[in-house]
Amino acid sequence: MADWSGDDRPVTLGALRAAGYPDRSVKQEVAANAAARLREGRPLVEGLVGFDQTVLPALETALLAGHDLILLGERGQAKSRIVRSLTELLDPEIPVVAGSEVNDHPYHPFTPAARRLVDEMGDATPIEWVPRDQRYAEKLATPDIAVADLVGDVDPIKVAEGRYLGDAETIHFGLIPRHNRGIIAINELPDLAERIQVALLNVMEERDVQIRGYSLRLPLDLLVVTTANPEDYTNRGRIITPLKDRFGSEIRTHYPLDxxxxxxxxxxxxxxxxxxxxxxxxxxxxxxxxxxxxxxxxxxxxxxxxxxxxxxxxxxxxxxxxxxxxxxxxxxxxxxxxxxxxxxxxxxxxxxxxxxxxxxxxxxxxxxxxxxxxxxxxxxxxxxxxxxxxxxxxxxxxxxxxxxxxxxxxxxxxxxxxxxxxxxxxxxxxxxxxxxxxxxxxxxxxxxxxxxxxxxxxxxxxxxxxxxxxxx
Incomplete structure (x- = not known):
């Protein structure tokens, strides 16, 4: 697992390039760190019992394939433990453009503020390092969740400060953009209202979001992991079909077999x-x-x-x-x-x-x-x-x-x-x-x-x- 921690880590874009920091997606990062663990003979998830021949092989394959995944299982089958443990497969820290709300990658920023900073300062652009625990977000799906909670909306305070309503910088980013280059976990996905599930379609496939018709596109870099009860998932049909199709792997958990x-x-x-x-x-x-x-x-x-x-x-x-x-x-x-x-x-x-x-x-x-x-x-x-x-x-x-x-x-x-x-x-x-x-x-x-x-x-x-x- 790459380790860029320490007092000698780069603090500018030029120093980061000179140090040879890799340009890779979060899924490539997770796959590489997962492979390193397996090579050392260590399990991807510590403390699981009875999953060695069933759940863990499926999880290993899904992560190495770079798939978004859904964990299906009854209550008390370690789904949340599995999801939360995936943060250990992230690098200890990653560099972002200083001041970025959405963890803009220094090599290819996409928000207007980050792009402007890089254009103005070039290799002298300051960078910050974000620890792995700040790159994980978990949300329990409830019927009252709004698109603004997950994706974002216009910030009336920024408008009141004098910005034009059509200015992309008036946007207040939601949970998903703020954890760009990280892991987004949604528990009990079937409980998410169908209109909110529709809002996740672009996030899952095209890897971008559009907010209130703005032309601003956010090419997000995410690993999306969700959980669901099989009864909800298979019988009630509360996950919309296009969204189900977005998941690369489905992993079934189970109670102890003996x-x-x-x-x-x-x-x-x-x-x-x-x-x-x-x-x-x-x-x-x-x-x-x-x-x-x-x-x-x-x-x-x-x-x-x-x-x-x-x-x-x-x-x-x-x-x-x-x-x-x-x-x-x-x-x-x-x-x-x-x-x-x-x-x-x-x-x-x-x-x-x-x-x-x-x-x-x-x-x-x-x-x-x-x-x-x-x-x-x-x-x-x-x-x-x-x-x-x-x-x-x-x-x-x-x-x-x-x-x-x-x-x-x-x-x-x-x-x-x-x-x-x-x-x-x-x-x-x-x-x-x-x-x-x-x-x-x-x-x-x-x-x-x-x-x-x-x-x-x-x-x-x-x-x-x-x-x-x-x-x-």
Whole structure:
């Protein structure tokens, strides 16, 4: 990636030419910097999980081709992260004619003021350097956006200062011209009124804009990136056909394709309670797998309105909820380490209400549906993780009268104190990759007890204090 930063960078047009500054478009700049990243083995977008074989190859191809692009995907599929990360593919700084509102290139300025300055001063024309973060503009498409917001309009103040109304220098430039030689991102493009979409046609293809009939033409140098929901894009037809034709590439995003990817996203994105006065928080991997399986069940459930989607943010929020529930227990019971357990999962269901859109015929059954899917997720993880472990000793203990009570406010020491010297316990802990300390062991035992109950091998009664497991 070219680096023209530093105190010795050129400050005049002549010095810029002498230094050999390249004359290239923003798309060529992005393609060159993208190629450099790929050559070094670095991803174009940091922190993405599960897109290596799907989204990233399509993105790499589109940028190397110099295409404007549209990202299609449901909510929570990292579209905004991808778009915002593209600024890292811009050069750290670029030169512009000093005082230019639209980042006029010193080699070929196009606004009257910049052209006049270059004509008058020649190689002595002063230049300024614009950092990459000032070359990116993001706009959320809303019905109230006007052409003046994006393109520009006559500035009444400049007219009042004595300029003629027909003078091109009376124009107040909009968002798009002001980010010339940069990246323009428009989120939720289908929500943009059709008459405003028409105004983007020249920007997308001819690379110029005309304002209120002025003969002034602005040959803009842009990379245009937009996002949309597939439902809007394909069914409602709210992107006008000529504008769709302007995009060189369409990239489809998706939710994580397997449980492991969903877990990796949760653990990377979640904000876990921490700080002075709070215990250390641990969310065992198998608990994250339960949450991931729960999210995936909701994505395929007939009771859920799938057009609204169930995003990764839902999984991440649930991860944060069970962590906070574990902290609540640790604070109340005096434990030094807060370990998330299955008894924290009811808090997830309570916190999730309202985040998921159910079909209208399921009204009033939301808790029932989510509880059923949560139980299915626990059983799925139990069968996968504890398969092959010897639970006969644990079941024998229940046959000889063992009863175990647990709950969201019971400490790990108290829970494990009810289960002293049970054969086969080490095998269960090993299957769940859990250390042999009371707090971690309690989380594993809770999952095992609930799995055995859902497998119809143990009975469970519910009370205000929690759950009591007995012989089935």
């Amino acid at each position: 449980v492991d990817h969903e877990v990796d996203v949760m653990t990377a994105e979640a904000l876990i309670p921490s700080g002075e006065g709070l215990p250390t928080v641990v969310v065992p991997r198998f608990m994250a797998e339960v949450l991931a399986a729960f999210t995936r069940s909701l994505r395929s459930a007939g009771e859920v309105n799938q057009r609204s989607g169930v995003s990764v943010r839902f999984s991440t929020g649930n991860y944060e909820t069970i962590a906070a529930s574990a902290v609540r227990r640790a604070v109340r019971t005096g434990e030094d380490t807060a370990v998330a357990r299955p008894s924290d999962l009811p808090a997830v269901i309570a916190a999730s209400m309202g985040k998921i859109e159910f079909e209208s015929f399921e009204e009033g059954r939301e808790v029932e549906v989510m509880t059923r899917l949560m139980k299915r997720s626990i059983l799925e993880v139990f069968r996968r993780r504890v398969r092959g472990a010897d639970v006969a000793g644990l079941l024998d203990s229940f046959e000889t009268g063992l009863e175990v009570t647990t709950g969201d406010l019971m400490s790990g020491h108290e829970l494990m104190g009810q289960m002293d010297r049970i054969p086969g316990l080490a095998g269960v802990l090993a299957g769940l990759e859990v250390e042999e300390n009371p707090s971690m062991a309690a989380a594993a035992i809770e999952l095992c007890l609930e799995g055995l109950h859902l497998s119809r091998r143990l009975d469970r009664t519910e009370s205000d204090d929690g759950y009591t497991y007995t012989q089935g």
